[in-house]
Amino acid sequence: MVLNKFERMEKIDSYEPCPCGSEKNFKFCCYQKARNGKGKTTINLEEYTDSRLHHEITKVWDDTDFKVCLGFNPEECKPLIKSAHAIQNNRILNRISEDGHVYTISSTVSKKGIDPVFKKVSKNKASTFFGFCDYHDTELFKQIELEDYVGSPLQNFLFAFRGFCLEYHRKIRKMNTIRNHIKKNPALLLEPFGIHNYRVAQFDIEDSIIEYEIFKEDYSNGKFDNLVTIHRNLNFEVDFAISSAFAVKDDLLGNEINNIFSIESEIVPNIYINIFPIEDGTTIILSYNKRYDNVYNQLFEQIKVLDDDHLIKYLNFLVINYTENVFLSPRLIDSMDKKQKDSLLQSFQTSMLPEKTLELIIEDQYFKFNLFQKTNKVIN
Ligand SMILES: [Zn+2]
Ligand SMILES: [Zn+2]
Known part of the structure; x- marks a missing residue:
């Protein structure tokens, strides 16, 4: 029997692969351990100082990093998997950095909860992830690395794909974080919030796999124009950059367009977003795959008719609401009041x-x- 999404939110089925990642069925893996530990899922925070708690949680995340090449032809892969920039270092991060640094939004963890903070990072590290081998990182993205953006379908495809890969890699890490928690604490699999966290991460990955295969198919067939793209240029340079992919929940009128728990929709598809400064201007690229016209056509029609001021206002919301993969110039942060x-x-x-x-x-x-x-950008 195959459970639908609603039923899957309720429980872990005895005969599905165990959420710990062992590839054995739940029944023959963590089920008994979960029953034995039932009701003992809370950790005793009293034993932790704030800095230890922060350290432990950061370490859990660091431990999930992994190397993969998301290039389309694995047989072409050449070592090594390197730490690749989702946002170009020389063309873009250079423009927004000050003394070689940019800011990102991070979190500090304490007993009171999780607080977002601005974190200074080296521009050489900003937006990097282990998602491509040396060969694919160079070859696959040539048309956006070496050439100015002119809005060609291939360039739109490459920008979208790279933002997607950055988020995909993070989603796998998120799942691995959850798996590590489950291994330490199998009883989570019998608790509603434990099941919820696991399922949300699992739906995310299932959807990402489908989307990755669509990118692959379109790439192999040269169908780059399967992406519907809005390209807008602003006549001034912004002091931030973003390359990301996420599913937008509502359209501009507040109508729901995506619901991760819906059992009717095939997947919850992403839009792809890239915003970056160029010489005396800013490039904005928004795309989605036209297979998902039913989800995003309306939203994109609404966005298309916005004037620059309204578009900016909307993107201001979208960027901060949907992703942490945004990099801010120290100039921008300094120009804001408290x-x-x-x-x-x-x-x-x-x-x-x-x-x-x-x-x-x-x-x-x-x-x-x-x-x-x-x-006020100081020209060096
Ligand atoms: Zn298990
Ligand atoms: Zn490769």
């Missing part, structure tokens, strides 16, 4: 804690910042 910085971090937090939204709206702090604001 209220704006707080608003940015707390608005970012609402994507994980939706119940915070109302609080921020009441305090007039919900998305009260502008990523697109102009700063």
Whole structure:
């Protein structure tokens, strides 16, 4: 019997592969351990200092890093898998960095909870992930690495694909984090929140695999124009950059367009987003695959008719609400006052804690910042 998404949210089936990743059936793997540990899923925070807790959780994440090549023809792979930039170092990160650094949004963990913070990172590390071998990182992306963006279907495809790969790699790491928790604490598999976390990560991966195969098929057939793309140029340089992929929940009128628990939809597809500064301008590229016209056609029609000011306002929301893979110039952070910085971090937090939204709206702090604001760039 195959369980649908609703049923899968309720329980782990005895005969499905065990969530710990062993490839044995749940019944013959962690099930008995889970029963023995039932009711003992909470850890005793008293034993932890804040810095130890932060250290442990950061370490759990670091331990999940892994190397893979997401290039389409594995037989062409050449060693090594290197730490590849999702956002080009020389063309883009160079423009927004100061003294070789940019900011990203990270979190500090304490007993009180998780607090978002700005974290300074070297531009050589920003947006890197172990997702391509040396050969594919160079060969596959030539048309966007070596040539200016002119809006060709192949370039749109490559930008979309690279943003997707960065997020895909993170999703696998997220799943591995959950697996590590399950191994330490099998009883999570009998708790509603344990099942929920595992299933959300699992649905994410299942959808990503389908989307990866679509990229692969389109690439092999040269069908780069299967992507529907909106390209917009701004006449000034922004001080941030993003390359990402995520599923948008609502359209501009607030109508729901994606629901991860829906059993009717085949998958929850992503849109692909790249925003970066160029000489005296900014390039914005938004795409989705036309196979998912039924999901995104309306939204893209709505976006298309926005003037620059409204588009900026919408993207300001989209970027911070849906991804942490955004890199900010120190110039941008420095040009914000404390209220704006707080608003940015707390608005970012609402994507994980939706119940915070109302609080921020009441305090007039919900998305009260502008990523697109102009700063004084010192030309070196
Ligand atoms: Zn197991
Ligand atoms: Zn490769």
